[in-house]
Amino acid sequence: MLAIARGKDAIRISVLITTCTHEARVTVFTRTSSMAKRLIRWRKKIRHGADCHSDHELLVCDIQVRLKRLPKAQVLVRFDFATINDEYMVRVPNRFETLLASDLEELTPCELWDKGKNILKDVANATIIKSRKNHKKWIMKATLKVVERRKEIKAKGIDYQVDLVKYKQQHKIVQRMMRKDIEKYINEQYQRIEEKSINNSLKHLYQGVKSLTKKFKPTIDTVKSDGKILNESHEIKDKWKQYCSSLFKKNDTITTMSRLEDRLFANTEDTEPPPLYSEVEKAIRELKNNKNPGCDDIAVELIKKGGENVTCFFHKLYTAIWISKKWPDDWVK
Known part of the structure; x- marks a missing residue:
């Protein structure tokens, strides 16, 4: 058996070898290099018992095992927004002006958002310096x-x-x-x-x-649910999902003015108009800086520095969402 192991996997393999040595009658040969990898070679010898056959036959088998390599998590690109220059504030409005001049009526909200997102990301990667990881103060x-x-x-x-x-x-x-x-x-x-x-x-x-x-104190995320302590990540996510769903769940037993209005105007054909341009402009202006971007990697600073054409694009996007009643895929992940 040939195995390359690191960390916990190396400990598990060593436990496996010890167990097989004592219980399964195997001959084990191990060799360890000076690197972090551990190269373990062992040959397993299986012997028939006395009840199987009168002849004592020796069987030798070689097994090769490769540990699964886990995929690395996608690292979000972080920009140093203090380095946003005039080039970004010129190229972004020009690209969005070309986009707004094209026919956008046939595009779905998801397709429209993908086009705007790609413009912001492409120009940001070409003009803005990526922020470096914050190191400790004492490192020169x-x-x-x-x-x-x-x-x-x-x-x-x-x-x-x-x-x-x-x-x-x-x-x-x-x-x-x-x-x-x-x-x-x-x-x-x-x-x-x-x-x-x-x-x-x-x-x-x-x-x-x-x-x-001050000494290092590791933090452990735990949630208490029905007298039990949950410490697994998927269990904690499920509990928070259940809790938030209960908060926003519609309660039909409570009568509010909005529901009375819905009942009164249920048969009318009048619909509420989409958001105004001034409302979208105000919403973008009041967004807070220095917030972590979502899965789309679009930070607030990239939108604010885009100018009037970016605001016009988001107004068209919100109007398309309002009419079609469909969110872009990135916004519901």
Whole structure:
């Protein structure tokens, strides 16, 4: 049996080998490399019992197992909206002007939204700088450059011994620079705490001590349901779905003015008009910045910086939704 394992899978395979060794009478040979991967080779020998046949036959079988590689989750693209320049604010209105000049009456709300979404994403990818991951405060810029160099070496692949040596050397440099940075940061914090204690600034003194002595506390998402504690992600989602559905469920026993109006005007042919352009403009203007985008990767800042043509596009989109009574697929995920 040939298996390549990491983390928990390696532990499970080791437990499997131990169990087979003691109970199934197998001969086990293991070999472990210095890398994170574990290469385990073992041959299973099956012997017939005395009740099966008079001759004692030896059967040998080789089994090869490959662990399933889980698909990686899609990483959302995050932009640094402080770098939105004039190029974005010129190209987006021009693209939407061309879109609005075409015939949009035959398009469904889903198709219309896909066209507008693709324009915003294409122009943003071409003109806006992507935001970098926030690193810890004590890591210096020179250290981050060395870390990027290590990532480049690993991305090329470690197929030969020469590549492995280069990666190990770069890893040692990163570790050495990290130790220097954290030591420098801690010394600076000690000096600040000492200054605050001299100046009798107790609030900042305790904050500095807490920042250095604070330990990591893992958070566990749990929900209590009918006396039971739910900690599985799918169980928690189902519970929240059930709770929200109960909140927005229509209660026919309660009579409100809106339902009275629905009953009075049920037989009339008059329908409420679609949203006005001024209402759409006001709604876009009042949207809050610095909010995580949804599954469509469209942030609020991209819409606000689009100008009047983007507002006109959303007005047409909302009108199409109002008339067809159908939402785009991205909005209901």
